[in-house]
Amino acid sequence: MATAQITVSHPLATPNGSQPSSTEAPTISLLGPNATAASVRLDVSAPFSAIPSLQQSLAGHGLKDVLDFFNTLTTEYVPSILSTLSIIAGADFTPAHSTYNMNFRLCDYNPVTAASGSLNGCGAHTDYGTFTIIFQDGTPGLELEDASATGSWVPVAGDATVVLTGWCAVILSGGRIAAARHRVRRTPGVRRLSAVLFIAPDLDVTLRPLGGIQPIRPFSETVMRGDIDTGVFKEVMGKRWRYREGNEEMEGHEIGTQDDEIAKLIWA
Ligand SMILES: O=C(O)CCC(=O)C(=O)O
Numbered sequence: 729m730a731t732a733q734i735t736v737s738h739p740l741a742t743p744n745g746s747q748p749s750s751t752e753a754p755t756i757s758l759l760g761p762n763a764t765a766a767s768v769r770l771d772v773s774a775p776f777s778a779i780p781s782l783q784q785s786l787a788g789h790g791l792k793d794v795l796d797f798f799n800t801l802t803t804e805y806v807p808s809i810l811s812t813l814s815i816i817a818g819a820d821f822t823p824a825h826s827t828y829n830m831n832f833r834l835c836d837y838n839p840v841t842a843a844s845g846s847l848n849g850c851g852a853h854t855d856y857g858t859f860t861i862i863f864q865d866g867t868p869g870l871e872l873e874d875a876s877a878t879g880s881w882v883p884v885a886g887d888a889t890v891v892l893t894g895w896c897a898v899i900l901s902g903g904r905i906a907a908a909r910h911r912v913r914r915t916p917g918v919r920r921l922s923a924v925l926f927i928a929p930d931l932d933v934t935l936r937p938l939g940g941i942q943p944i945r946p947f948s949e950t951v952m953r954g955d956i957d958t959g960v961f962k963e964v965m966g967k968r969w970r971y972r973e974g975n976e977e978m979e980g981h982e983i984g985t986q987d988d989e990i991a992k993l994i995w996a
């Protein structure tokens with residue numbers, strides 16, 4: 729998989745910018761009874777209608793279009809998704825996200841760069857941050873693990889836009905929000921594009937259940953002592969990123985290694 733990633737080091741948009749009105753709030757529906765992902769209807773189109781137009785726009789001055797797309801997403805939808813998560817968690821997520829610590833990623837699952845015949849686009853993993861919004865170009869491949877049946881994968885429709893929760897949401901919510909494990913499968917010879925926005929807590933935020941939350945499952949002493957902040961956690965997660973990039977097979981026992989490591993770190 730080829731990815732272009734843009735790390736936002738200055739706030740393109742801040743929570744104090746344009747706040748969505750209630751009529752602009754995204755329609756969010758859970759994908760299943762044990763879902764850790766939601767299907768959303770957002771009033772913004774992904775920056776690609778066809779692969780050639782994406783290529784043209786990125787080759788020329790089109791990066792601006794891509795940034796405009798992510799910026800719209802940020803100002804219009806990130807605050808309301810944070811509010812929704814706050815309601816589910818029972819504590820306000822917004823103050824821990826005051827700097828908008830975001831990454832934008834464009835993924836190109838391109839047959840030219842993939843091992844021929846490999847079905848692995850992006851190995852099974854859980855994102856480290858608070859939540860992720862994934863836009864797809866209509867090509868299926870994204871799959872979610874059934875939260876109640878480890879190792880059982882549920883395909884997501886290729887034209888769905890999904891919001892997935894990550895490890896930081898699990899910790900801040902005291903386990904009230906579960907994280908969505910996911911992977912991308914390839915169809916050999918078929919190209920797939922996705923545009924992904926990741927939002928994490930501010931880098932200096934201590935990762936432990938937010939004040940007032942009674943954890944529903946005991947966390948490790950390391951977490952409860954406040955030893956881990958977002959920056960440290962990102963380091964731990966980043967270590968194994970290369971296994972997810974799709975150029976290496978990640979089958980059998982290798983699947984889940986990254987998540988197992990995080991689980992050991994955060995749970996008692
Ligand atoms: O390409 C996708 O649909 C998902 C990519 C993904 O899970 C990631 O970049 O963390």
Ligand SMILES: [Fe+2]
Nearest residue numbers: 853854855910
């Ligand atoms: Fe992911």
